Amino acid sequence: xxxxxxxxxxxxxxxxxxxxxxxxxxxxxxxxxxxxxxxxxxxxxxxxxxxxxxxxxxxxxxxxxxxxxxxxxxxxxxxxxxxxxxxxxxxxxxxxxxxxxxxxxxxxxxxxxxxxxxxxxxxxxxxxxxxxxxxxxxxxxxxxxxxxxxxxxxxxxxxxxxxxxxxxxxxxxxxxxxxxxxxxxxxxxxxxxxxxxxxxxxxxxxxxxxxxxxxxxxxxxxxxxxxxxxxxxxxxxxxxxxxxxxxxxxxxxxxxxxxxxxxxxxxxxxxxxxxxxxxxxxxxxxxxxxxxxxxxxxxxxxxxxxxxxxxxxxxxxxxxxxxxxxxxxxxxxxxxxxxxxxxxxxxxxxxxxxxxxxxxxxxxxxx
Amino acid sequence: xxxxxxxxxxxxxxxxxxxxxxxxxxxxxxxxxxxxxxxxxxxxxxxxxxxxxxxxxxxxxxxxxxxxxxxxxxxxxxxxxxxxxxxxxxxxxxxxxxxxxxxxxxxxxxxxxxxxxxxxxxxxxxxxxxxxxxxxxxxxxxxxxxxxxxxxxxxxxxxxxxxxxxxxxxxxxxxxxxxxxxxxxxxxxxxxxxxxxxxxxxxxxxxxxxxxxxxxxxxxxxxxxxxxxxxxxxxxxxxxxxxxxxxxxxxxxxxxxxxxxxxxxxxxxxxxxxxxxxxxxxxxxxxxxxxxxxxxxxxxxxxxxxxxxxxxxxxxxxxxxxxxxxxxxxxxxxxxxxxxxxxxxxxxxxxxxxxxxxxxxxxxxxxxxxxxxxxxxxxxxxxxxxxxxxxxxxxxxxxxxxxxxx
Numbered sequence: 205x206x207x208x209x210x211x212x213x214x215x216x217x218x219x220x221x222x223x224x225x226x227x228x229x230x231x232x233x234x235x236x237x238x239x240x241x242x243x244x245x246x247x248x249x250x251x252x253x254x255x256x257x258x259x260x261x262x263x264x265x266x267x268x269x270x271x272x273x274x275x276x277x278x279x280x281x282x283x284x285x286x287x288x289x290x291x292x293x294x295x296x297x298x299x300x301x302x303x304x305x306x307x308x309x310x311x312x313x314x315x316x317x318x319x320x321x322x323x324x325x326x327x328x329x330x331x332x333x334x335x336x337x338x339x340x341x342x343x344x345x346x347x348x349x350x351x352x353x354x355x356x357x358x359x360x361x362x363x364x365x366x367x368x369x370x371x372x373x374x375x376x377x378x379x380x381x382x383x384x385x386x387x388x389x390x391x392x393x394x395x396x397x398x399x400x401x402x403x404x405x406x407x408x409x410x411x412x413x414x415x416x417x418x419x420x421x422x423x424x425x426x427x428x429x430x431x432x433x434x435x436x437x438x439x440x441x442x443x444x445x446x447x448x449x450x451x452x453x454x455x456x457x458x459x460x461x462x463x464x465x466x467x468x469x470x471x472x473x474x475x476x477x478x479x480x481x482x483x484x485x486x487x488x489x490x491x492x493x494x495x496x497x498x499x500x501x502x503x504x505x506x507x508x509x510x511x512x513x514x515x516x517x518x519x520x521x522x523x524x525x526x527x528x529x530x531x532x533x534x535x536x537x538x539x540x541x542x543x544x545x546x547x548x549x550x551x552x553x554x555x556x557x558x559x560x561x562x563x564x565x566x567x568x569x570x571x
Numbered sequence: 572x573x574x575x576x577x578x579x580x581x582x583x584x585x586x587x588x589x590x591x592x593x594x595x596x597x598x599x600x601x602x603x604x605x606x607x608x609x610x611x612x613x614x615x616x617x618x619x620x621x622x623x624x625x626x627x628x629x630x631x632x633x634x635x636x637x638x639x640x641x642x643x644x645x646x647x648x649x650x651x652x653x654x655x656x657x658x659x660x661x662x663x664x665x666x667x668x669x670x671x672x673x674x675x676x677x678x679x680x681x682x683x684x685x686x687x688x689x690x691x692x693x694x695x696x697x698x699x700x701x702x703x704x705x706x707x708x709x710x711x712x713x714x715x716x717x718x719x720x721x722x723x724x725x726x727x728x729x730x731x732x733x734x735x736x737x738x739x740x741x742x743x744x745x746x747x748x749x750x751x752x753x754x755x756x757x758x759x760x761x762x763x764x765x766x767x768x769x770x771x772x773x774x775x776x777x778x779x780x781x782x783x784x785x786x787x788x789x790x791x792x793x794x795x796x797x798x799x800x801x802x803x804x805x806x807x808x809x810x811x812x813x814x815x816x817x818x819x820x821x822x823x824x825x826x827x828x829x830x831x832x833x834x835x836x837x838x839x840x841x842x843x844x845x846x847x848x849x850x851x852x853x854x855x856x857x858x859x860x861x862x863x864x865x866x867x868x869x870x871x872x873x874x875x876x877x878x879x880x881x882x883x884x885x886x887x888x889x890x891x892x893x894x895x896x897x898x899x900x901x902x903x904x905x906x907x908x909x910x911x912x913x914x915x916x917x918x919x920x921x922x923x924x925x926x927x928x929x930x931x932x933x934x935x936x937x938x939x940x941x942x943x944x945x946x947x948x949x950x951x952x953x954x955x956x957x958x959x960x961x962x963x964x965x966x967x968x969x970x971x972x973x974x975x976x977x
């Protein structure tokens with residue numbers, strides 16, 4: 205079913221659960237397409253992007269799902285974005301759906317036409333929201349309506365048409381949308397731990413931008429991206445748990461499955477605990493964002509918990525697999541790589557922890 | 572059978588129930604909050620008055636049937652009320668095992684005349700029922716219990732020892748698991764009874780814990796006679812009765828701070844403390860602990876809310892509820908330890924009048940029991956691994972072997 209048909213059904217009202225259908229189709233698609241061979245091929249080459257898979261999920265309406273209907277989206281809300289991100293995380297596929305939703309949202313009031321292109325999947329979006337240091341400083345300098353500087357380590361920047369970034373002018377931070385087809389943009393693709401993230405170093409030399417907002421818009425974009433990414437991390441962590449449990453049940457040593465040894469089974473119980481705790485935080489954050497409440501604390505907690513759960517699960521899944529775990533053929537390293545990529549792309553836990561504790565301390569002071 | 576058939580209960584109903592309960596509590600509960608270090612007898616007396624008042628308003632024995640003096644309500648209502656009640660520091664500790672585990676089991680397996688006579692007294696707090704399960708050689712491995720019951724006249728003679736029995740010294744009744752046939756494998760030869768705790772031959776000795784309360788006891792049985800009419804379940808069918816007990820409290824309420832001081836107290840402490848001139852709140856270790864505790868609190872809150880929603884819809888709480896006890900104990904231990912670091916040597920002073928919910932030293936002192944009682948952290952990990960993740964059981968050489976040959 206194509207996106208127009210989807211939109212048509214969405215118009216017909218709620219008797220048909222579009223979100224469930226999207227997820228069901230998506231699961232089938234990824235089950236078929238995210239083969240170990242394809243995933244490994246993407247890792248071989250720096251800046252890899254699976255454009256064939258992207259075209260397929262665009263056809264299914266993934267980038268449009270969470271985008272408002274007045275921008276040509278399906279208007280299904282944040283929950284479906286989180287669920288689709290979770291699916292992508294499970295299969296370790298890299299698709300810029302979170303960036304699409306965040307960028308289209310940021311463009312809604314200033315460049316509707318471009319927002320529609322993002323929703324349609326014809327403009328690929330990337331985000332550079334908080335990957336610089338742990339303060340609110342930005343690597344990009346805004347002067348008038350042009351930016352200069354370097355953006356590093358952002359997923360999809362190797363293939364993106366548009367970057368949403370934080371830029372600094374004097375002491376002020378601005379949210380800017382940058383058209384990456386401009387001649388002042390230099391792209392350098394460099395090898396990374398996770399080449400499938402399609403990341404590149406972008407150098408800007410007086411590139412014109414559209415200023416789409418200030419502090420409040422930056423905060424909103426960060427929180428939305430961080431929450432959806434937490435679900436992506438949870439999808440990956442849950443898959444690690446399944447892989448590790450399956451292996452622990454089948455692999456025998458000393459006359460019994462290794463999953464019968466408490467050194468292994470207690471570790472897996474700790475996986476489960478970390479994942480369920482992180483899931484609890486993610487749902488609390490989703491609820492707070494959906495209700496339009498101040499959600500910084502909840503999202504920061506969800507981000508930190510999901511990061512920790514995924515890292516723990518990915519690291520220890522390799523350990524459960526033993527020597528097999530460190531081979532190129534086994535699936536564990538995809539998660540190991542992805543867990544670190546997702547942990548850094550939107551700002552490391554140090555940043556979010558600091559934000560969380562400041563936010564809690566302020567709450568306490570004001571109560 | 573006790574377990575009410577839970578019908579679909581609209582969320583509006585339970586919200587209304589919660590609102591009513593909250594209003595009722597706000598009027599009555601403050602008068603029953605134990606202030607300072609009350610002697611345990613006075614605290615118990617206060618607790619009995621609180622139970623009686625709750626019973627008169629239908630807030631004690633909420634899920635127990637009306638003919639037995641209960642409110643005939645649902646499990647969800649019980650959990651909802653308990654959730655609201657947690658907001659006050661009330662002397663309910665003496666009645667937890669009695670009303671949430673022991674009496675509900677008796678309500679299923681007891682004889683009708685006895686149920687009609689005894690359960691109302693328990694619900695009003697006039698009589699407490701203790702649970703005599705653990706033994707020196709049978710804790711996590713409960714089915715390894717050795718206290719014997721042998722047929723005698725129209726009943727049974729009990730010999731052996733129980734241990735870790737909460738509030739045995741204040742209990743009128745005990746619910747006990749015994750071994751009746753040691754020739755059978757360990758799960759098969761057990762039988763349950765209830766008995767008068769002042770029966771001849773019972774001796775109760777308090778066990779002093781590292782914390783300051785007077786909760787647990789060891790209980791010795793020397794030719795204690797129990798009439799067969801006080802048997803619960805079938806002869807040698809005791810394990811089924813035990814399982815029923817463990818299943819009754821489907822969703823035990825827990826506090827995300829493990830009934831220790833709340834996170835806000837810790838943050839305030841960190842804001843007021845400095846380490847070599849630098850505010851403690853700016854220390855990475857301190858910030859990391861604050862973030863972890865908040866994550867524990869937030870995540871558990873959602874897990875609780877999801878369980879309540881599942882029960883509201885007439886379903887069962889998800890298995891993720893089992894992680895709460897694991898998290899709460901460790902979380903409280905971590906935070907209390909770090910809090911005493913911040914307080915410094917003053918934290919070595921143990922104020923006997925202080926309460927573990929507001930004093931970090933008391934909280935630290937008392938927290939190890941939280942990681943043991945009601946399932947040790949280690950057994951909980953086994954349970955999660957086996958029951959939820961489907962991993963194999965541990966190697967168990969006693970499986971299927973007659974008990975007297977283990």
